[in-house]
Amino acid sequence: MSDDGGWLNTYVNSLPERRWFQFLSKYVVVPFWVWRDGKPKLPGGPRPSPQPSDSTQRMMNLLMPLKDPSPIGRAKAVMALAQNVDEVFAGLDNVGTVHSARFLLIEDHICMISVYDGDFSNYIRDFISTIGSVFDALMLVVEGGDKLRPCEKNVEAFIDWVRDHDLFQAPDFPVELFALQDAQIGKKPNDPPHAVESLPRSLILQLHANRNISLGGGYRGYPGYSAAQIRNKLGVGW
Amino acid sequence: MADPKLVQDIVEALDIPGGSTQRRPVHTVGIGVTGHFVPSPIAPEYCVAEHFQPPAKPEGVPVDVRFSNGIGLVKEHDGWSDVRGMAVRFHLKDGKSTDLIAMTLSVFFAPTETTFLKFARHARPQPCKRETPWQKIKHYLKLELPLPDPYPGQTERPNEAAIAFANEHAWAQPAVVEASAIGAPVSYVRADYHAVHTFVVTGRDGQERRVRFTWAPVAGVLNTNPEETPKDKYLQKDLRDRLAGKQTERFTLMMQIGEIGDDFDDSSRQWPPHRKRVMMGTLTLEHVPDDQQAHSEKLSFNPWHLVEGIKPSGDPVLRIRKDVYEYSSNRRGGIPCPFSNVKG
Numbered sequence: 001m002s003d004d005g006g007w008l009n010t011y012v013n014s015l016p017e018r019r020w021f022q023f024l025s026k027y028v029v030v031p032f033w034v035w036r037d038g039k040p041k042l043p044g045g046p047r048p049s050p051q052p053s054d055s056t057q058r059m060m061n062l063l064m065p066l067k068d069p070s071p072i073g074r075a076k077a078v079m080a081l082a083q084n085v086d087e088v089f090a091g092l093d094n095v096g097t098v099h100s101a102r103f104l105l106i107e108d109h110i111c112m113i114s115v116y117d118g119d120f121s122n123y124i125r126d127f128i129s130t131i132g133s134v135f136d137a138l139m140l141v142v143e144g145g146d147k148l149r150p151c152e153k154n155v156e157a158f159i160d161w162v163r164d165h166d167l168f169q170a171p172d173f174p175v176e177l178f179a180l181q182d183a184q185i186g187k188k189p190n191d192p193p194h195a196v197e198s199l200p201r202s203l204i205l206q207l208h209a210n211r212n213i214s215l216g217g218g219y220r221g222y223p224g225y226s227a228a229q230i231r232n233k234l235g236v237g238w
Numbered sequence: 239m240a241d242p243k244l245v246q247d248i249v250e251a252l253d254i255p256g257g258s259t260q261r262r263p264v265h266t267v268g269i270g271v272t273g274h275f276v277p278s279p280i281a282p283e284y285c286v287a288e289h290f291q292p293p294a295k296p297e298g299v300p301v302d303v304r305f306s307n308g309i310g311l312v313k314e315h316d317g318w319s320d321v322r323g324m325a326v327r328f329h330l331k332d333g334k335s336t337d338l339i340a341m342t343l344s345v346f347f348a349p350t351e352t353t354f355l356k357f358a359r360h361a362r363p364q365p366c367k368r369e370t371p372w373q374k375i376k377h378y379l380k381l382e383l384p385l386p387d388p389y390p391g392q393t394e395r396p397n398e399a400a401i402a403f404a405n406e407h408a409w410a411q412p413a414v415v416e417a418s419a420i421g422a423p424v425s426y427v428r429a430d431y432h433a434v435h436t437f438v439v440t441g442r443d444g445q446e447r448r449v450r451f452t453w454a455p456v457a458g459v460l461n462t463n464p465e466e467t468p469k470d471k472y473l474q475k476d477l478r479d480r481l482a483g484k485q486t487e488r489f490t491l492m493m494q495i496g497e498i499g500d501d502f503d504d505s506s507r508q509w510p511p512h513r514k515r516v517m518m519g520t521l522t523l524e525h526v527p528d529d530q531q532a533h534s535e536k537l538s539f540n541p542w543h544l545v546e547g548i549k550p551s552g553d554p555v556l557r558i559r560k561d562v563y564e565y566s567s568n569r570r571g572g573i574p575c576p577f578s579n580v581k582g
Contacts, residue, residue: 224514
């Protein structure tokens, strides 16, 4: 909304939508700020917390780059999963801490999106022990996957790889980004406080470092309950 | 009782040009509505307060609700970006009542009564003018957003001073950032309202839980288009139109349960959104009374006006609001609030 500030004001207000200004921002302004005040990549996955509801329904957004993103390479990724569906179901049933998991092919990535309870490392360990063969099949079609096979023999390396490919989860409250960025470079958070006007720049620079992110920690219809509690309440036998 | 001087200072710090000491210092413009509240079947398990017990009548307990614009101006500016208020009084048996006061901001500006006074004094509206084209370009080149142009006829606003204050005080940043982008709802019943403070509720089994309440609109949340010139008066007419005849509007009352480690006594800190939530009941709005003096302007709500089963937390801002609301009510000649020493 604008008051009557004349044509120049109206034009300047529209700059962010103008192609030439977007071009300038993309190729000059943002690179300048990346050089001047670039942010390190922030780690993926939910952040550690001792509080009970923070340990339930945690989100994993795993982006695995395909070795061959051509239709044939993508078909191989589809087959790798399709031939292991029984293993996935058996694994989900036996791990017991998973609310949901699904695989997606998006552009040049195969993605595993899942909701689980408890500690991240234990979740991956459980998966390796129950559906390691699925990940072995997937690692055949994923860039950098060869050195992780068989997953059962490379557990720690596989956990590190998954952590590195799990998306950074942007904070649920915007200004918390400042504290995360401070902590990542070893600074005491918000000491001194950041200027709130710089929040858009901090976000843009973080999106330069973390190209793909999860927008917040996810929205839950029944927050705070584990898969085990829900199954128990529903009386489904395990 | 809180320091009377501090109480007076807080109320006076909220007074702004264009307001009136005969009216509320903030949330000045408002409209009263009547309706009823029906608790959910699960509510009695979590809170033994009377309005959460199975109701004697199917329509539940009667309520008075006051919706308001946060700014302390007597003149309506419904279309301006602003915090909105929703104060609810539940009318219980034997002439008793209890209040729940909420606003569209999900977090408060300061952690204590003294820091709030400091904020209120620094973030007072100041003369505002449109940034020059060069200033705006400088913002863009710094990957910042320029301040919005003032609304037509707007000569003062708190934005600049509040941001300057927040730049020095990190605790004010969550509320200032949220308030700066809050916008204007298309209707008072298309916004959600947060009670902000922590309350302690006692369940049927005697267990005490630290909780925060939110009214969620059944119609959904929707703001006006900020690119369009704002209208000054539409919210009260919208409510009258929506409740004409036998039409109703509804809100659900959601209760977020805090966990050890959450900030129970600091309403300037949000709780993570994935804390357990319980649906405590449904509020149905039915009627806009003709006598708005009795049902809105003269009413004196108070966030400390509670009943057995709900206790205040140790939040010092909640504590001082008890006396600030009372002082403000007495000053404007409202129907004495439950703690007032003034005879009505």
